[in-house]
Structure formats: structure tokens, C-alpha cells
Amino acid sequence: MLPRGRARALGAAALLLLLLDPGSVPCAPTPCVSPGGRPRGAAAVDGDPPAHRGGHSRSDCVPPRPPLPKCELLHVAVVCAGHNSSRDLVTLVKSVLFYRKNPLHFHLVTDATARNILEMLFHTWMVPAVRVSFYDAEELKPQISWIPNKHYSGLYGLMKLVLPGVLPPDLARVIVLDTDVTFASDIAELWALFAHFSDEQVIGLVENQSDWYLGNLWRNHRPWPALGRGFNTGVILLWLDRLRQAGWEQMWKLTAGQELLTLPSTSLADQDIFNAVIKEHPGLVQPLPCVWNVQLSDHTLAERCYSEAADLKVIHWNSPKKLRVKNKHVAYFRNLYLTFLEYDGNLLRRELFGCPSPPPSGAKQLQQALAHLDEEDACFEFRQQQLMVHRVHVTFLPHVPPPGRPHDVTLVAQLSMDRLQMLEALCRHWPGPMSLALYLTDAEAQQFLRFVEASAVLSARQDVAYHVVYREGPLYPVNQLRNVALAQALTPYVFLSDIDFLPAFSLYDYLRASIEQLQLGSEQKAALVVPAFETLHYRFSFPSSKAELLALLDSGALYTFRFHEWPRGHAATDYVRWRQARTPYRVQWAADYEPYVVVPRDCPRYDPRFVGFGWNKVAHIVELDAQEYELLVLPEAFTIHLPHAPSLDISRFRSSPTYRDCLQALKDEFHQDLSRRYGAAALKYLTALQQPRGA
């Protein structure tokens, strides 16, 4: 095997020298026609760079590219595990969608975390002509867990090897991408390179743009075998059915097994194994032009690729240092990356021209519902906003589900950028799990990410789940946001709060003790009320006990919540009774009552028709009361509202001339629904609604 192997290696090396010259574009055996119709060898066009020392004149030789059939479906596979890779995948997908003109089918090999995130994301994104299939990475582990891997990608870094077996058997070809890749061109051009494969070639790869596989990086550096510099597996054209026919599974397992007899592990995960196989079978590989995988690690030699080519197609940040790599042109690449990182994903929801495809699930009904709206309706914006399906990225940051403590409670709230500063304080007041929905643009989501990373307090907490709901539409979808946060809560109970409130330091433990004591949920269908207060003072010393709070109340440093403008919101809590109370006491529902409550997680959702501001919590308490939840006020619980300038969203809302009328219309419709569902019992709320309002 060795002499043949060596000869083959030499031949391959020679081939590589000719073909992998980063500046040249490989020519297929068919006659070349230059872009201007000039035959090969003709005089160079003005301004062309001089012929490369490899012997080819780059400018006068471009193989004819048969155009792809219009609307051909392109397949892309990515292995993606964990919260951070999921975010990277989104940026990759945005860059692909930006330039693409073909329908796409993404095949995602994911762990439970990534699946959770990406399934919800694509479902709510509703991009036309995009289909997504998920494959459980957990199930694949046995196939590769026998391979020791030192690379930080762990077992997931080995999974590309098993794609031919995992992907559907009728799928002939696929592009495989790492998550740290950004497109700067139409992916159809990459797919078109399949046409250059000779009959024996089964895998398309770009040369590895570092000296790693040359083996001379340090003393005792022993990389896996490879042809010359080897190939980088960040971007792969996989001819799946040929691979299957060629017995790929046996091939790589045999090779890997052999190498592991002398090497302790892989260093670069599946890339090492691909290269070892290719070294033995060089005829398998079709080298791709370097512009399709411009690698930006520290040791990169990528500059040889693009210092002459003006046309970079795909950027690959193959370094843990990512944007901090030192590379002469990194500013250019970083700008490209940032473009897509912050790009408004809603803008990618566009139809493909001339490629009709079935609408994404839910899109058709949505369009019909929207089409039925009357644009002349004064409350058109309200109706429209209610129907909108917002793109949602759950657990945007690393999050560890709570450990299953008994009677555990998740604090649930929603916010936007202007309240980020409340997060640290909230973390200091509430040591338990939280589920928070954030209404952000793509660009704000990146700012938020940096904010959390820069905060010691926030970074330390793994039990606070942040769910990004992407902004769209003119009105604030407050109840949709609350519902997202509520749906993502993972404990049996939830504390339904607002972002401007700081709970008593003792509240978390006290709630859990109360839940246990009252046997909330199992024996007792109730909503536990946490009395709400407010301070008007900008600087304020938070009371550490009920007694302290009462003293502040008496001194006028604190008030019951909205005491001055709208006491009806919380009067039914009966603060006078609360002062003396030592045990939980029941209160009756009253019109406009909107307390902060603790309920079992399977409580009714918030009504999404209430967008903007006004009555969005009231409706929920009405629903709870209609479903016969008892309202029990806790004697030692309290939460305090801090003052803040009105948000831009709320100012915009209140300046709208129509909002009052529209709010009334929404209330009326809500009550009609109530009547339908609860019959005579709903009368109580209707009567209350019709009473004249106090000051």
C-alpha cells in the first residue's frame, strides 16, 4: 500500500500544486471560454493582473457554467448544538437568505437545546421557500463516540462523518456548512460547482489555509495525515449517493481506526478524518476555489487567496477568537459579518420571484386573516398587530433549566431595551429562576448580548432565561410577550410580574413556603396576590421587612401602587387589612383589579388582543376569576415599583388619538368572548365594566 500510496500522494501533490494555487480557478477538461467570448490564450484584457506563476493566466480561463435549473431546490446541512452555536446559525442563515434566489431545505443536526430554539425560530420566522428538517444529534453519538477528540467542538465536531447515513436516502447532494460561516454571495453558485465533479469525485472542499497539516508548527506536532495542506471542512459539497455507493461509512471508520492506533485523538475533529481518508483516496476530492471558504484563523494564509481575487464568496471564522483574529483585512470581514449579525431578519420574509412554493405553515391563514382586515378601520393597527406572528428566539443566552426543586416559582416578565438596567437589580432581589421576554430588533439583541456579557451579576446567573421576540409593527404586543415568557417557564409555579417592580428580598423563599403550605394547585385553586407598592423617589432605600415597608408607607416615602392616579388597580387587595394580616386572606374580584399574582404554570394565557397599553393585565385577572381561581393575599409578600420615564412605546401609544376608542372596542370584544365561554357568570364583569368610571 505504501509505494502506491506515496506515488498517489505525489501525484496528488502535483495536482494540488496546480489546482490549489489559491489564485487559480480549476479548469474542467471541456474547452474553456473566457467571459468575453475570447478563446483561451488570447491577450489579457486591460487591467488584468499578470499571469500567476502557477502557469495559468487566471483571467482568460473560466469553465462554462451551465446555469442551474430555475428554482432548483438546494439542500444545506449544518451540525448545531447549544445556545451559542444556535445564534451563530441564525447569522449564517440570514447571510444565505439575503443573496439566495432558490428554494432551500436546511437539514439541521441538533441537540435538544438547539432544536428547541431553532424549531421555534423557523416556525415563527415563516420565510417563504425555506424548509427545515431536524435530526437528533443524541442518536448519532454512538456512531462516533469511540473517537477521542481534543477539539472544543467535542462529539458534535465529528458528526459530519455520519451525514450520508443520517440524511434521507433519497437526498443525492448537500452543501455542509459550519455555523461560523458567513455568505457574501448566492449559494446557488456554490451548488453549481457540483457540475464540475468528475465521475469519481464525491466531495468538494477548499484547501486548508494554514500550515497545520504540514506538521511543522511545533516540536512533536503530529497532525493527522493529509494531502499537502489538506482541506478545510467548514464548507463541503457532499455527493451523498455516490458516497453511499462508495461505501463511505466503512471507508472512514477503517481509516480512523487505523490512525488511532498511532495517534491519541483527533485535534481538528472530523476534519482530521476527512483528510486522512482523502490522503488514501485522492481521487475522491474535487478541490473548490478558495473564495468559497476564506478561513480567518490566526495562522491563516487566506491572504494568498483574496489579495488577487476581488470576489470573496464565503467567510469562515474558524478560530475561537472569532472577530479578534489578527488579520490584515479583518475590518472588511468583520463588517460583512456585522452586517448580517444585526440585519433585520423580518426583511428576509420575502417571496422568491418566479419560484412559486407552498407557503410556510401558518402563513396562508395569516395572510387571509390580514387580508380580511378593513384598512379604513380606525383600529386597523390594533387588529393587525394582534395577528402578527413575531419571530421568537427562546433562550437567547446560555440557560440551565432549574433542577426541579419542589414548589419552585419562576418570575415572569417582559421588557425592551430601555429597561435593561432593571435586570441587575432584579437579579439581586430574586435568587430564583426567571423567564423574561425581550422585545428587540436584531441590532438591539446584539447590544443586549454584550450588556449581559459585560455584567458580572447577570453572567453569573444561569437560571434566568432570556427570550428575544423580534420587533415588528407599530404597537407594543405586551400580552404576546408575556405569553412567550409564560410558556417558557419550567417550574410548576409562576410569579407574574412587571419589569419595573423589585420584589422583597425574601419573596422567593416566602412564595415557595406559601405554595407548600397552601398546597397551591393540587388542593387549592388560587392566585396568590403579592401586594404592590411604589416609590416616587428617585433614590430609595429598599425595605428589608414588612415592618420597614410599613414605616416608609406611613412616612410617605412609599405609596400603594398608583395611589394617586388609579387606585382601583389594586384597591381590592385591601391594604388596610394587609397591614395587620398574619395569615393569607381572601379578597373578591373588583372592576379594573390587576394585582401581581402567583399561579400554577398551567394558568390561562394573557389575551393577545390587548396590544399597546391599557387593560392587558385586567383582562387576565378577569379570566382567572371566571375560572374560579380564589384571590388570596399573602401577608408577608410585597413588591415595589420604581419610577421611570415613560418608554418611547408608551409615549407613542398615548399620543395616538385612536387608542382610547380602540381600547374600548377591544374590551367589548373581550366581554363578548367571555359571555360565549362562561355564560351567565360573565355578566358580573360586564356589569362592572358599564359602571361609570371614578376619577
Place this chain on the structure above:
Amino acid sequence: MLPRGRARALGAAALLLLLLDPGSVPCAPTPCVSPGGRPRGAAAVDGDPPAHRGGHSRSDCVPPRPPLPKCELLHVAVVCAGHNSSRDLVTLVKSVLFYRKNPLHFHLVTDATARNILEMLFHTWMVPAVRVSFYDAEELKPQISWIPNKHYSGLYGLMKLVLPGVLPPDLARVIVLDTDVTFASDIAELWALFAHFSDEQVIGLVENQSDWYLGNLWRNHRPWPALGRGFNTGVILLWLDRLRQAGWEQMWKLTAGQELLTLPSTSLADQDIFNAVIKEHPGLVQPLPCVWNVQLSDHTLAERCYSEAADLKVIHWNSPKKLRVKNKHVAYFRNLYLTFLEYDGNLLRRELFGCPSPPPSGAKQLQQALAHLDEEDACFEFRQQQLMVHRVHVTFLPHVPPPGRPHDVTLVAQLSMDRLQMLEALCRHWPGPMSLALYLTDAEAQQFLRFVEASAVLSARQDVAYHVVYREGPLYPVNQLRNVALAQALTPYVFLSDIDFLPAFSLYDYLRASIEQLQLGSEQKAALVVPAFETLHYRFSFPSSKAELLALLDSGALYTFRFHEWPRGHAATDYVRWRQARTPYRVQWAADYEPYVVVPRDCPRYDPRFVGFGWNKVAHIVELDAQEYELLVLPEAFTIHLPHAPSLDISRFRSSPTYRDCLQALKDEFHQDLSRRYGAAALKYLTALQQPRGA
């Protein structure tokens, strides 16, 4: 002339029928080669749409495109007048820059407003390989003011006609664009179409995609003459030297003059005249593929163009309704437009690969200065931020310069998104001119625009100038922002304020009277101090007189500014004396004194080394004192600070562990500069600095 003209018209019409079929791509006389190397007439490729009824099979005929010489300089001309067109131009330029790979030279015909804005913008933008030349629209008016024009573009809408005479005589060819155009492709592809011109053709245009010129839109509708549907002048390829040789000036003047004998005016500005000339001389025009000017007005027939083509190149919003036009695919186009509207312009500051060009003015020194910074320096971010040149768009919204009232004062301040709500209150308190710098991203700038448009209070004010300084870098460049606002003030005096302060209702008039009385500037070198107060109460009734303010002070509803945390900031104002004072009184500078003052506009600038927060105003007052401005406190003036949550910027700043040390380093350097400039007089400040700080 008529028979020949008619024959010519018929011939041209026939030509048009063949060529202007929106789906077809015109073929030049040279042999066509299909993209796959197949000769014309060969079998269609799989998936190609059926042959168009025009007789050509679109797919099998693409004229060979000789590639442009690498790095060829491309010229683009735009007529741009007023604030709103200037904003539109920026979006156009962003879309061009996004896709371009060639050096560009923009030729802008502007009024004073647009020139003001765009000169500053391009100068601070510092995009490599972009050159900008300005041409005064005012000077061109006499050449076209004799033409009555009903179109909303007024005289500016006629100026394209005179471009051959206005642009440099050695400029051979130029692309002319309207400001309401967005690119979705590389402008070099458009430039390459010059190669298709026959020797007689001098102007490339796309067919007008509406029925306007067919003349049958309503009874008595009399459009200007045109060939068939005529051409749209939103995108023009002008072969300038051929136009000059052909006697263009005479040609269009003659034609226009003749038509105006029977038509009262133009309706579509210079487009009408271009069409009339072309009707008489059809051989002048090279029709361009419709994808280069997809017109999106209400009457558009653009769908005939792109319902088959998947490759739109340029979108033209040629309707005053802009994004509200009703068009089946408007969502697609709007998304493209929004992409660039909100795109971070900083990301376009990238070098062109392989096309070395002289760096923009100022860029070289900036790069050298940045290169000299020590990355290991703990205060690296501070140094870096100070050196940064931020992109600036002055007068972002329509603004009318103040009328030259005597002793007029401009309120000067800076802010970011989180303080937008202060603007309406500020407008209610200050009826005079304002110059405000806003630190925003491109996306925030659009939100800001909508915010002002939706506010009756803000829209009503034409004397408030908003200058957008685009965010870049981690630290808040507070003094750079103040300097922008200060430099843009147009009155002889300025009131240097902060955004969280609301001035007394009477302050504007009172300041002007005081300035007159004290003869500030001419006789008296002074800074007039406006005493600063603060309320800690979220809800607060603003005092309408000094007496009311004193009552609030006495009752504890108001305090002197930062009374609790940092009284040294304003103690030197001597509030005790102020209570009784009836005439202005002099105070002495004291360490850390940072009052709000009124000074002549030509006062010293703020020191830009102070980024982030801390000492940025103190240093300015030190400078004023060093330059011997007397500090005079005004007895009837006051301004009150409203409480607000700390901004994200300030929280980030204060959480930085290094900021205190770096601030100290900056102060030390400031004092060294002072010593250099003022010698022994600077000792006073140094001594004060070294005193131990009180609580």
C-alpha cells in the same frame, strides 16, 4: 420634417416593440453567446421559461459582456436639493456602496442645504475610493428657469438637462440617478452597458413603466411627445462627450421651446424634455433592460418586467407616496429599501481589494494616530474613542435658520435615543432656536425621524436643528457631540445645556434681555450662569416664577442640583445669594464647578478627550475661566433637572473598572495642556485639582 419624423417614429416604434418588451434583453449586433457556450437558437435549458411572444427566446441570448477594466473609476451624478432629498441620497449611496467593487466619483448638483449636509457627511464618512464633487444648483437656475414645470421637483427637476455643460469637460461618461433609487446590484454592471451603445447612441434609458406618455389617462390629458411609452429618466447612462459633440444644448432648448408653444409647462420635469428630444431623434437612445429601473409608482406596469426576471437591479420609488404605493410585490421592494435605510453606514468604510486608491482626506493621519496607540494601555478605549471621527449628518430634518433677531440665543445640547421624550417638553419650555446633537445608529435615526413626524409639537418647530452623529466605539463621545451642536448654532449666543434640564418658561426672553443689557460679547467678556436645580419627584409641577421656585425649594420638593451627591458641582453659584439677588452678580471659579452658561457662540470648544462621563463640563468651565470669561449669575434665570434612570451608556461606563483611573489620567493631561497654553495662570487649576476631595 413631419413625414420623415413619422417614418422615423414608426421605425422607432417597431424597434421599441422588439426591444422594449419588458422581458427581453436587447442583443447587440455582435454574435450572441449563451451563458453555457451554446450558440443562439439552441435548445432552451431545462427550466427556462417559454419563449416570449416578442419572438426572442430570452434565455438563449445574452450579448457577450467584455469585463470592465479592473478598478475602472465610475462616475455618478445626482441632483439633490433640500433636507429630505439629502436623506434619500444617503440611502441611495449606501446601496451603491454595498455592492460596488470599483472606485466611485459622485458628482452632486446641490443647493446650499444639501451641500452643507453632504459635504460634512462625506468628509466624516471617509469611505475609501469614493470621491465627491459639488456643483452649485443656484448657478444653473438661469439656464432652465424659463421652463414652466408643474412637477413637485420644481427647478431642480430640470437640471439633468444641463449636466453635459456643468460636469467637467474631460468627463466622458456618467450614470445619472434620481435620489429615490435603490441599488440591488453592482453598479459596474450598469456602467458596462455603455459598451452596447452604437456609435450614434448617446443616452441609455429604460422604458417608462406607465401609460403616462400614451396620453389617455384622462380627458384632455396632453403629455409631452414621446416614443410609445417613452423613457424614464430616473436612471440614465449619459455619454457626455458625444452629447456635447452632437450639440445637445441646442437640441433640447430648441425642442423644449417648440413644445412650449403649444403646451403650458412640463408635467414630469426634465423627463418630458428628454422624451420630446428622443422622439425627434430616436437614434440617440440605447434602450436599457427594464431591470435597471424598476419603477414603483401607482400606475406602474413594472410587473411586466420582473414577473419573469428574477434579477432586479435597481428599484425606483418614483411616486410621492413612496413606500405606500399599492403594488403586488411592494413588500419585497420595501424590504430592500429598508435594508439600506437602516444599514450601518460605518460598515461601508471598507477598502476595495486590489484597487489601491489614495486614502480619503484625514484618513491617513487618523490611521497613523490609531496605530500609535498602545493596545495594552488600560485606557486604550478612551484614547481610541477620542481619535474616532464620527460620521455626521447635520440638519437631519427640515430646518429654517433663525431670522437674525438681535441678541438671539440657541439652546445647545446632546442626547441619544433614551431621551427622546424630553424633546417635546423642551420645546414647550424654550420657544427659541435649538441645536441638538443626537448619538444614534442608522436604524435609530429612522426611528427618531418617525418620532418627530408623529409629534405635533416637534413637527411644528422649524427652528430646532437635529444633527445626527452616528454611533461608533464603546464610549460615549459626549464632548464631541456638544461640539457638533455648538458648531452648528447660528445665533450670536448659545445656552450650553443638558438634555435632562427644563429651562424656566421665561428663560429665552430673559436671556436675550440680559444679553442686551449686559452687552455680552462686545463690552463684556462673560459667561452668564443659569442656576441649576433638581427635583427628585417623578411627578412635578414646574414653577412659573422665581418666587414659586423658592417656595418649592423651601418645602423640599426641589433641591439645588446634585445637592446630595456632589454639591461642589454648583456650590460656587452661591444659591443663598441668588435667592435675594435682583441684579447679576459675579462669582469666582472653584474646583469642579460646572454651571450651565450662556456665552457668545465663538467660545472655546469642549475638550474631546473627555469621553464617557465625568469632568466633561468642568474642563470647559476651566477653559472659560482661563480665558478670563467673567462668571455672572443671573438673578431671574433657572433650569431644573428631571429624574431619569441612568442611561445604558452611563451604566456601562460606571461598571468599567478602569474608568476612574483613566479619567484621572485625562485630567492630568488636560492640566498639562493648560500649563502649556496659559503658563503660570494655569497653576490655580492644578492646585485646586490636588486638593483632597470632600465627600
